[in-house]
């Protein structure tokens with residue numbers, strides 16, 4: 007089932023997600039609905055906060071991005087990033103590589119807004135799957151960027167927090183308007 011996507015201005019986007027201790031039918035259904043919602047919105051990732059749930063749950067699918075490469079290791083073994091999608095990750099913990107680069111980013115909660123964001127080129131994520139298994143994912147390229155973006159969401163951090171000061175100034179009035187439109191009445 008497609009879920010409505012929460013937009014900037016809704017305070018849930020600033021709420022840190024609660025750890026998921028038990029994977030029950032509700033969590034599994036939420037994850038399935040998030041994948042459907044992400045695909046229908048042509049997104050490469052979605053966090054639970056973006057569908058109104060402050061939980062440590064995110065889904066990612068970079069397989070549709072033809073022009074941006076990703077590499078992925080799953081529990082130490084090299085795998086094809088594209089055929090390993092979609093990912094459904096619970097309680098992810100991120101370790102950033104030291105090198106960074108600048109690339110354009112957007113967010114389904116900020117329709118129409120993109121900006122250059124500086125992020126680590128590679129990351130390691132430790133998380134649990136819906137089946138309860140512990141996984142370690144080493145990623146670079148677009149997948150690394152998507153993981154950083156989504157783990158930020160789970161901690162109430164948004165991509166506008168990662169923009170340069172100059173970019174934020176340039177977008178200020180649009181962001182203010184969006185925040186006002188989507189604030190609780």
Ligand SMILES: [Zn+2]
Nearest residue numbers: 112113114115
């Ligand atoms: Zn986002």
